[in-house]
Amino acid sequence: MADPLHVVQKKPDPAGKEKEDKLHENLALVKNIFVVMSGKGGVGKSTVAAALATGLALRGNHVGLADCDFHGPSIPMLFGISGEDLTTAGDKLIPARPAENLNLGVISIGLLLPDDDTPVIWRGPAKTSAIRQFFEDVAWGNLDYLIIDLPPGTGDEPLGIMQLLQNLNGAIVVTIPQDIALTSVRKSLTFLQKLNVKPVGIVSNMDGIICPHCDEKIILFSEGGLAKAAQDFHTEILARLPMDPEFSKAQESGKMIEWMTQNSEWKNNFEKVLDIIEKTAAGNK
Numbered sequence: 155m156a157d158p159l160h161v162v163q164k165k166p167d168p169a170g171k172e173k174e175d176k177l178h179e180n181l182a183l184v185k186n187i188f189v190v191m192s193g194k195g196g197v198g199k200s201t202v203a204a205a206l207a208t209g210l211a212l213r214g215n216h217v218g219l220a221d222c223d224f225h226g227p228s229i230p231m232l233f234g235i236s237g238e239d240l241t242t243a244g245d246k247l248i249p250a251r252p253a254e255n256l257n258l259g260v261i262s263i264g265l266l267l268p269d270d271d272t273p274v275i276w277r278g279p280a281k282t283s284a285i286r287q288f289f290e291d292v293a294w295g296n297l298d299y300l301i302i303d304l305p306p307g308t309g310d311e312p313l314g315i316m317q318l319l320q321n322l323n324g325a326i327v328v329t330i331p332q333d334i335a336l337t338s339v340r341k342s343l344t345f346l347q348k349l350n351v352k353p354v355g356i357v358s359n360m361d362g363i364i365c366p367h368c369d370e371k372i373i374l375f376s377e378g379g380l381a382k383a384a385q386d387f388h389t390e391i392l393a394r395l396p397m398d399p400e401f402s403k404a405q406e407s408g409k410m411i412e413w414m415t416q417n418s419e420w421k422n423n424f425e426k427v428l429d430i431i432e433k434t435a436a437g438n439k
């Protein structure tokens with residue numbers, strides 16, 4: 155049977171070498187690159203990518219966050235930023251800074267659209283070229299971490315982005331703990347295996363909800379196979395993060411940074427993801 159990822163094995167096009175060099179030159183001072191992916195949409199991938207970038211920056215790292223999710227660029231809303239926060243230096247775009255005292259720079263397709271109602275209707279090649287510009291024409295500079303919020307799924311778009319980037323340190327797979335989402339988790343892990351990218355682990359988001367009256371955890375979805383999927387692919391469940399209506403409110407009002415500085419079960423459980431990312435980065439040195 156034909157390998158659906160056969161494109162991965164294609165020989166490099168010598169004519170494209172110059173372009174590749176320009177891209178890798180621009181990312182030369184980026185020490186670690188991690189991608190955040192999900193098999194299904196709406197499970198909290200952008201939430202986890204934004205929390206990861208913020209948490210690492212709050213730990214004193216220089217961090218870049220590239221929101222490559224064309225169809226749901228929600229990152230600007232989480233930080234309360236808009237296109238007006240972008241500046242340029244020469245022919246390079248400077249990432250938006252959601253907080254002056256934090257070394258965090260953000261680029262999103264949502265910052266480049268004229269308004270929130272405008273959908274991205276570009277076809278594949280236009281999207282690929284826009285994504286290339288995210289890495290080639292943005293002044294990322296000296297970064298400890300570049301976090302990439304991939305489009306959902308395992309199709310052409312995430313594949314194209316991962317092929318552009320060399321030396322990825324690893325990927326985090328975000329899911330909800332529901333058997334219906336399990337197939338897509340296994341697909342994501344197979345996708346990473348084929349691309350030779352290390353699965354740092356699985357983050358189970360919306361994993362129960364804490365009752366505001368009695369503090370009991372209410373299980374929302376039936377889950378059986380997530381632990382087995384982690385075991386089969388030699389990875390682990392990094393964190394189980396509850397659904398929290400307060401978090402949802404914080405995101406809608408652009409308060410991601412404030413959220414990550416306060417105590418909550420979500421944020422406290424997320425610390426382990428930050429620990430493992432820092433450990434993986436240190437191990438890659």
Ligand SMILES: Nc1ncnc2c1ncn2[C@@H]1O[C@H](COP(=O)(O)OP(=O)(O)OP(=O)(O)O)[C@@H](O)[C@H]1O
Nearest residue numbers: 195196197198199200201226306396397398402405
């Ligand atoms: N743990 C949580 N508690 C409460 N709300 C959450 C939680 N995680 C995510 N959300 C909310 O769920 C919605 C979807 O989250 P998010 O945009 O991060 O998902 P996504 O997987 O990136 O979606 P897409 O496929 O559209 O890119 C958002 O409105 C977000 O605020």
